[in-house]
Amino acid sequence: MKESSENLNAIDLVNRSLKARYRAEKRFKAYGIAAILFGLACLVILFTDIISKGHSAFLQTEVYLEVTFDSDRLDIDDVSNSAQLMAADYQGIIKAALRERFPDVSGRRDKRTLYSLVSNGAGFSLREMLIDDPSLLGKTVGVWLVADDDIDTYVKSRGDNPEDAFTGRMSDKQIAWVESLMENDQLALNFNTTFFTSGDSREPEQAGILGAVMGSLFTLIVTIVLSFPIGVAAAVYLEEYAPRNRLTDFIEVNINNLAAVPSIIFGLLGLAIFIGFFEMHRSIPLVGGLVLSLMTLPTIIISSRAAIKAVPPSIRDAALGLGASKMQMVLHHVLPLAMPGMLTGAIIGFAQALGETAPLLMIGMVAFIVDIPGGVADPATALPVQIFLWSDSPERAFVERTSAAIMVLLAFLISMNTLAIWLRKRLERRW
Amino acid sequence: MDTSMLITSAFVLMAIAFVIGRARSLAIASDLGGPKALNSLPVYYGTLMAMWSGIPCLVLVALWSVVDDYAIAHIITQELPEQVKALPETELNLVLSLITNIAANNAMGLDAEPYVINSANRLIALQQTSNMALTVVCLSTAMILMVLVWLKISPKMKARIKVEKAFTNILLLCASIAIFTTAGIVLSVLFESIRFFQSVPIHEFLFGLEWSPQMAIREDQVGGSGAFGAVPLFVGTMLISAIAMTIAVPAGLMAAIYLSEYARPKVRTTVKPLLEVLAGIPTVVYGFFAALTVAPFIKESGGLFGLDVSSESALAAGLVMGIMIIPFVSSLSDDVINAVPQSLRDGSLGLGATKSETIKQVVIPAALPGIVGGVLLAVSRAIGETMIVVMAAGLAANLTLNPTESVTTVTVQIVTLLVGDQEFNSPKTLSAFALGLVLFTITLALNYIALMVVKKYREQYE
Structure with missing residues (x-):
C-alpha cells in the first residue's frame, strides 16, 4: 500500500509540474522563433533602409533652359578648331539662358544665387553637344541641364507638398525660382546617367561610380588571376601529393590561421611588404589585388580541398589502373570533376573580396580620384571604399548616392552568389 | 623592353x-x-x-x-x-x-x-x-x-618523370604561400613594432592609460611627444565586442537550436540561407547602416529616457556588429548541435523529458565545447572587425565602460594612423603596427584555443 501511494504521489507530482513544464517548453520555442524573427527583421530593416534612402539617386533633377550657342559669347569662330571648342565658356551661355528665363533678377548676389541653380558641370554636356553637332553654333536650343545638388535634394524631398521639402542651404528666392520652374514643367526628374558614367566628384550631382566600379573590377581581376590557380594548386598538393609530415602539418596550420586573421592585418602586410619593401605604388589595383588574393587564398584552398575530397577514390584508382600517371590522374580526372565545387567556393571567396574595404584603406586606395582607371597600374579606388568615402561627405545628396552605390555593390554580390548556387546545382555531381 | x-x-x-x-x-x-x-x-x-x-x-x-x-x-x-x-x-x-x-x-x-x-x-x-x-x-x-x-x-x-617532378614542386610552392604569408605578416608587424618599442617602452604601451598619438612636428613644441598607452583602446574594443556578443550569442544560439531541433525541413531550408545573407553583406554597408540609421535612432530613443547618448556611441557600433555576427554564431552552433548523436536525445526523451528539457540538459551540455569554440571564433571576428567601428565608433580614446559614450578601438586607430600620407619613421605611424601586432596575437590565440576546444569535442563522439 505504501509503495502504491508513493507512486501515486510521484505521478501527482509529475502531473502537477506538467503545466509549468509545457509552459517552459512553449517559452523556449518562442525564444527560438523570436531569435529567428529578430535576425530576419534586421535583414529586412537593413534592406528597406538602404533602398528607401538610395532609390532616389537613380533619378536626377534637370532644368529645362533655352540655351543659345552664341559664337561671340563662347568665343568660337571656327567649329573645326578643337582647341577653341574645348576652351569655350559654356557656363557663360548657361548663365545667359538663366538670365533670360528670369529677366527680373538683378544685382550681383542675386545673379550668383540664380546661377547656382544649375550644376557647374553642366557646361560639359553642352560642350559634348557642340562637338557632336557643330551646326548648333549660333542656334538656340532647348536642353535639359543637370541641376545643382541642393535643388535636387529640394525637389526629391518635396514630392507633391512644398511643406515637406528639405531646403537646407537654399534661399527663399531660389525656392521661388524652383517653384516657378516646376509650375512651367521646366524641372523634371530624369534617369541619372551621370551616376553610372562618371568618376568621383566633390559635387554630388557630378559624382558617379564608374571609376570605383572599374577599380573594383581591376582589383578583382588581379585577385582572380592570382588566387584561383594558386589556391587550386595548393589544394591539389595538400589532397593528392602531400606526405604526412611536419611541413604539411605546418602548411595546414598556417592556412587555418590565415582564414581567421582580421582583414586589416592583410592591409598592414600589403603596406609593409608591397609598398614599403617592394616599393610598388600606392593606390593601385595591382597592390589591392595582391593583398586581396592573399586574403582569399585560405577560403579558396579550403573549399577546393573539400571539392577534391568529394571526388570518389574509385575514379583515381581507375585512372591509375589504366596506366595514367599521377599528374594525368589529377589533371584529366580529379580536377575536371572537382571544378564545379571549386568554382562555387572560389566565387563566394571573390564576392567576399569584392566587398572588402579595410585592407584597401591601408594601401591607399582611399584617394580622391576623378579619372576612371584604365588598367591595374592606374591609381584607383574600389566600390566599397567609394561607399566609405561618400558616407563621410556632409552633403545630403551624397547620402542617397552612398545608398545607391551600396545597392549596386549588393547587386553585384547577390548575382555572384546566385551564380555560385546555380553552378553548384547545375554542375555538381553526387556519387 | x-x-x-x-x-x-x-x-x-x-x-x-x-x-x-x-x-x-x-x-x-x-x-x-x-x-x-x-x-x-x-x-x-x-x-x-x-x-x-x-x-x-x-x-x-x-x-x-x-x-x-x-x-x-x-x-x-x-x-x-x-x-x-x-x-x-x-x-x-x-x-x-x-x-x-x-x-x-x-x-x-x-x-x-x-x-x-x-x-x-x-x-x-x-x-x-x-x-x-x-x-x-x-x-x-x-x-x-x-x-x-x-x-x-x-x-x-625520361621527360614525363621530370615534368611530373617539376609539377609537384610547383604545387608545393603554391601550398607554401600560406607559410610565406604568415611569415610576411609576422615580420612586417614585428619589425615595425620593434622600431616603435625603441622609442616607446613596451610596458608604457601595454599598460598606459592615455592614448593621444598626435605628435608635434618639431621637438621643441609643446606636447612634443604623444602618449601611447593603449589601455583605452583595449577597453573600447572589449566594450564593443561585448555588446556585439550579448546580441549575437543568444540570438545566434537560439536561432540555431530552433532551426536544428524544432523547424520543419522546409522552414530550415528557406530561413538558413536568408540568415546567412546577413553574413555576406559587406562590413562597409553595416558601417553605413550603423552610422546613419542606428546611431541617430539610439541617440533619439536615449533622449526619450533622458539619457545623453553620444552620436558615436559604443552601443550603435556594438549592436550592428552583433547583427553581423548572428549568422556566424548560428551556423557554427548549428554544426555542433547536429553533430550530437541522436541516441542522446532519444534517451532523454524516453525518460520523459520534454523537448526543451532535452535540449537544455542534454544537447547543449554535449555540444558546449563546440559552441564555446564557435563563440570564441566570433569574438575574434568582433575584435578584428574594422569598417563598422571606423564608421560608427569615435576617435577619442575614452577610458570608459559606459556603452552610451563614444569609445575607440584598436582597428579604428590603425586605420586613422595609417590612412593618408605618413612618413614611415614617426612613432605615430609605427604605433599602428604595434597595435596590429597585438590584434594579430590576440586573434591568433583565440583561434588556437577555439580550434583546440572544438577538436577535443569532436574526438568524443567519433
Whole structure:
C-alpha cells in the first residue's frame, strides 16, 4: 500500500509540474522563433533602409533652359578648331539662358544665387553637344541641364507638398525660382546617367561610380588571376601529393590561421611588404589585388580541398589502373570533376573580396580620384571604399548616392552568389 | 623592353619552346618507328622545354626587379657631390626622392640644382642600361636553355618523370604561400613594432592609460611627444565586442537550436540561407547602416529616457556588429548541435523529458565545447572587425565602460594612423603596427584555443 501511494504521489507530482513544464517548453520555442524573427527583421530593416534612402539617386533633377550657342559669347569662330571648342565658356551661355528665363533678377548676389541653380558641370554636356553637332553654333536650343545638388535634394524631398521639402542651404528666392520652374514643367526628374558614367566628384550631382566600379573590377581581376590557380594548386598538393609530415602539418596550420586573421592585418602586410619593401605604388589595383588574393587564398584552398575530397577514390584508382600517371590522374580526372565545387567556393571567396574595404584603406586606395582607371597600374579606388568615402561627405545628396552605390555593390554580390548556387546545382555531381 | 613586355615575351617563348620540343621529339621518333619509341608522350618533351626556357627567365626578371632599384640608388648616391653625401640620412633620402621624381616625370625645366639634374639624367641612363641588360640576359638565357634541351632530347630521356617532378614542386610552392604569408605578416608587424618599442617602452604601451598619438612636428613644441598607452583602446574594443556578443550569442544560439531541433525541413531550408545573407553583406554597408540609421535612432530613443547618448556611441557600433555576427554564431552552433548523436536525445526523451528539457540538459551540455569554440571564433571576428567601428565608433580614446559614450578601438586607430600620407619613421605611424601586432596575437590565440576546444569535442563522439 505504501509503495502504491508513493507512486501515486510521484505521478501527482509529475502531473502537477506538467503545466509549468509545457509552459517552459512553449517559452523556449518562442525564444527560438523570436531569435529567428529578430535576425530576419534586421535583414529586412537593413534592406528597406538602404533602398528607401538610395532609390532616389537613380533619378536626377534637370532644368529645362533655352540655351543659345552664341559664337561671340563662347568665343568660337571656327567649329573645326578643337582647341577653341574645348576652351569655350559654356557656363557663360548657361548663365545667359538663366538670365533670360528670369529677366527680373538683378544685382550681383542675386545673379550668383540664380546661377547656382544649375550644376557647374553642366557646361560639359553642352560642350559634348557642340562637338557632336557643330551646326548648333549660333542656334538656340532647348536642353535639359543637370541641376545643382541642393535643388535636387529640394525637389526629391518635396514630392507633391512644398511643406515637406528639405531646403537646407537654399534661399527663399531660389525656392521661388524652383517653384516657378516646376509650375512651367521646366524641372523634371530624369534617369541619372551621370551616376553610372562618371568618376568621383566633390559635387554630388557630378559624382558617379564608374571609376570605383572599374577599380573594383581591376582589383578583382588581379585577385582572380592570382588566387584561383594558386589556391587550386595548393589544394591539389595538400589532397593528392602531400606526405604526412611536419611541413604539411605546418602548411595546414598556417592556412587555418590565415582564414581567421582580421582583414586589416592583410592591409598592414600589403603596406609593409608591397609598398614599403617592394616599393610598388600606392593606390593601385595591382597592390589591392595582391593583398586581396592573399586574403582569399585560405577560403579558396579550403573549399577546393573539400571539392577534391568529394571526388570518389574509385575514379583515381581507375585512372591509375589504366596506366595514367599521377599528374594525368589529377589533371584529366580529379580536377575536371572537382571544378564545379571549386568554382562555387572560389566565387563566394571573390564576392567576399569584392566587398572588402579595410585592407584597401591601408594601401591607399582611399584617394580622391576623378579619372576612371584604365588598367591595374592606374591609381584607383574600389566600390566599397567609394561607399566609405561618400558616407563621410556632409552633403545630403551624397547620402542617397552612398545608398545607391551600396545597392549596386549588393547587386553585384547577390548575382555572384546566385551564380555560385546555380553552378553548384547545375554542375555538381553526387556519387 | 619594360617588365610587362618581358614577361609577355617569356610566355611567348614558352609557347614556341613547347611546339619546338614536341616537334623535335616526334622528329627523332619518326626515325625509330613512330612515337611509340619515345619514353614519354611528345607533349612532355614540349612541356619540359617550355619550362626550362620560361621559368629561369621569369625568376630572373623577378630577382632583377627587386635588386636593381637598390643597386641604381647605390650608384647614384656614390656619385653625388661630397657635401651632399655628408648630409644626414633623412635629407639624403629627400634628395634621392627628388632625383627619382625628376627622372620619372622627365621634368627637366625644374629649377633644381645642377647636380640633381645630372643625377636624374644619370638615373634615366642607368635605368635604361639595366632594362636593356635584363632583356638581353633574360632572352639569351631562355634561348640557350632551349637549345640545350633541344640537344638533350632523345628517346631515352625520361621527360614525363621530370615534368611530373617539376609539377609537384610547383604545387608545393603554391601550398607554401600560406607559410610565406604568415611569415610576411609576422615580420612586417614585428619589425615595425620593434622600431616603435625603441622609442616607446613596451610596458608604457601595454599598460598606459592615455592614448593621444598626435605628435608635434618639431621637438621643441609643446606636447612634443604623444602618449601611447593603449589601455583605452583595449577597453573600447572589449566594450564593443561585448555588446556585439550579448546580441549575437543568444540570438545566434537560439536561432540555431530552433532551426536544428524544432523547424520543419522546409522552414530550415528557406530561413538558413536568408540568415546567412546577413553574413555576406559587406562590413562597409553595416558601417553605413550603423552610422546613419542606428546611431541617430539610439541617440533619439536615449533622449526619450533622458539619457545623453553620444552620436558615436559604443552601443550603435556594438549592436550592428552583433547583427553581423548572428549568422556566424548560428551556423557554427548549428554544426555542433547536429553533430550530437541522436541516441542522446532519444534517451532523454524516453525518460520523459520534454523537448526543451532535452535540449537544455542534454544537447547543449554535449555540444558546449563546440559552441564555446564557435563563440570564441566570433569574438575574434568582433575584435578584428574594422569598417563598422571606423564608421560608427569615435576617435577619442575614452577610458570608459559606459556603452552610451563614444569609445575607440584598436582597428579604428590603425586605420586613422595609417590612412593618408605618413612618413614611415614617426612613432605615430609605427604605433599602428604595434597595435596590429597585438590584434594579430590576440586573434591568433583565440583561434588556437577555439580550434583546440572544438577538436577535443569532436574526438568524443567519433
